[in-house]
Amino acid sequence: MKELGIKRATLYGWPNTYVFTKAMGEMLLETSKRNMPIIIIRPTIITSTYREPFSGWIEGVRTIDSVAVAYGKGTLTCFPGDMHGISDVIPGDLVVNAMLAAMVAHANQPSDNITIYHVGSSVSNPMRYHNLCNYMFRYFTAKPWINRNGKPVKVGKLIILNNMATFRIYMIIRYLLPLLVLNLVNKVFYKNSQEVYTDYFRKIHAVIRMADLYKPYVFFNGIFDNMNTVKLLAAARQCMDSEEMNLFNFDPKVIDWDDYFINIHFPGVVKYAFKS
DSSP states (O other), rough: HHHHHHHHHHHHSSSSSSHHHHHHHHHHHHHHOTTTTEEEEEEOOOSSSSSSSSSTTOOOTTTHHHHHHHHHHOOOOOEEETTBBBBEEEEHHHHHHHHHHHHHHHHOOOOSEEEEEOOOTTSSSSBBBBHHHHHHHHHHSSOOOOOOOOOOOOOOEEESSHHHHHHHHHHHIIIHHHHHHHHHHHHHOOOOOOOHHHHHHHHHHEEEHHHHHHHHHOOHHHHOOOOHHHHHHHHHHHHHHHHHHHSSSHHHHHHHHOHHHIIIIHHHHHTTTTTT
């Protein structure tokens, strides 16, 4: 089923089954809605909470945090990507606030159309991948991950390769060829290092699989039209006082990405998601 799903997704222009089935879900809503008011919320990359229920909460390792966790633990030293591309992230509580506002705005309003809200930051407050790499380096340099032996893991700046071909060549020359030599030496001299070889081989292929998984996103240069969300935000401001608007705000312009990643998001990932 997994292989068939990927084959079908690729056939219809989707990079994986995750986004393919989301599109199928939207199609099903459109054909089955009748006169029900339907709204679709399309969040971009959801990250830990900005404020509610408290800053930095996240349930498990999600999206870009797989890269951050691997980097912080010292198993990821290089990765492919366009460092000038936009990393369209949005904290989870801002997505929830947008959903609540949209539900109120469309309640008891039957419509023949489906209203779509893109909830993200690529237009209002864009952050680029080179910023994200800088935040990872600064955070895990100042607060390194402590490994199972009780020692802090030292990290260097992430090596970024600007296309997949270069990345694969780098991985072969830098890691796979030396590993194959090690395996050959083990067999010739009957050294008992098979466990070490297997462990490194598994880690290298995990990085390659991760790069393949993220390829459609780290080289994606699009931004998402959020005009409907901007209009919803303006309508919410007319209906709420300043205290209510502060509680239910979903404007990404309020976020200082430097402060958010260094003081909120990465500490939250380490506290709530790293061990899992």
